[in-house]
Amino acid sequence: MTTSILLLGGTTEAYALAESLVADTRLRVMNSLAGRTTNPRLPAGETRIGGFGGIEGLADYLRQEGIRAVIDATHPFASTMGWHAAEACRSTDVPLLRLERPAWVAAPGDHWESVEDWRAAVEVLERSGSRHVLLAVGRQEVAPFASLDDIRFLIRAVTPPDPMPPFRSAELLLSRGPFDLDSERRLLDAHRIDTIVCKNSGGEATADKLVAARERGIRVVMRQRPQRPRLPLATSVAQALAWVDGIRG
Ligand SMILES: NC(=O)c1ccc[n+]([C@@H]2O[C@H](COP(=O)([O-])OP(=O)(O)OC[C@H]3O[C@@H](n4cnc5c(N)ncnc54)[C@H](OP(=O)(O)O)[C@@H]3O)[C@@H](O)[C@H]2O)c1
Known part of the structure; x- marks a missing residue:
């Protein structure tokens, strides 16, 4: 008998996990993507795209x-x-596992300011005298920074903000990670970046900007992760696979 698993995805870890799970023919792997990207790369297994319609919609789907x-x-x-x-x-009494990559942790030599939201990040920029800021917060989250007229922003995103908020001075850099250390160094130097604003996403693909910032003594305004429910937690694909084995018995 096959066991149906729902994998809520959109991350590198989810793609890797789907790849491993489909090797087990006793599993039916259903991936779910939010549908934010047009033409997303499809994971291994089956895929559905779009929201479920809240908690009730998801519960109905599970049943x-x-x-x-x-x-x-x-x-x-x-x-x-x-x-x-x-x-x-x-x-619905369905077991749930959270698969989450570990957060980045500040190392000696880092100048991080931790913030809980973008309002606090704007305050840090106002009081710290930042002038050249690399904004790597995701295209849908740049708007709170548009009020900062004295700063020149370099906005890095995969696709353009739509609509683009009315920044007085901003350059858009469209690119998708991973980013290597040498190119991050060149980017920070070429744009005379004195501050990076980003989220604590964790993972390797976008971590080298933090190394380049450390080398240069550049300030990093780091948004902390939001609270999530307390759940069984896997921090690697291997741990998630072991959990699935346990569920199947
Ligand atoms: N936030 C980020 O910084 C970020 C970065 C990279 C990738 N992503 C990926 O982009 C997706 C959307 O992110 P978000 O921050 O907008 O999420 P969110 O705020 O947690 O979710 C908002 C709504 O989007 C729908 N949704 C989210 N993830 C879904 C999924 N995997 N499958 C089906 N529906 C989903 C749900 O709609 P219903 O209530 O209608 O079910 C959810 O209530 C996520 O899957 C995430 O992995 C997010």
Whole structure:
């Protein structure tokens, strides 16, 4: 008999986990993507795209599809989906695992300012005298910074903000990670960056900007991860696979 698993994805870890899970022919692997990107890369297994319609919608989906386990492998900052999954799985009695890459941790020589939201990040920029800022916060989250007229922003994103908020001085750099250390060094130097604003996404693909910042004594305004429900946690694909083995018995 096959066991149906729902994998809430959109992350590197989710793609890797799907790849491993489909090797087991006793599993039916259903991936779920939010649908934010047009033409997303499709993971291994089956894929559905788009929201479920809140907690109730997800609970209905779990019942209808006979889902036996859910793995929430969404991005650390996609917390709404995490809370919805926790509530829907609780009400349908379906086991739920959180797969999450570890957060970045400041090392000696780092100049990090931790903030809980973008409002606090704006305050840091105002009081610290930043002039050339690399904004790597995601295209949908740049708007709170547009009020800072004295700063020249370099906005790095995969696709352009739409609409583009009315920045007085901003350059858009469209590129997708991973970014290597040498190119991060060149970028910071070429734009005379004195501050980086980013989220604590963790992982390797975008971590080298932090190394380059450390080397140069550049300030990093780091947004902390939002709270998520308390759940069984895997920090690697191997741990998630072991959990699936346990569920199947
Ligand atoms: N936030 C980030 O910084 C970030 C970065 C990289 C990738 N992502 C990926 O982009 C997706 C959306 O992120 P977000 O921050 O907008 O999420 P979010 O705020 O946690 O979720 C908002 C709504 O989007 C839908 N949704 C989110 N993830 C979904 C999934 N995997 N499958 C089906 N529906 C999903 C749900 O709609 P319903 O309530 O209708 O079910 C959810 O309530 C996530 O899957 C995440 O892994 C996010």
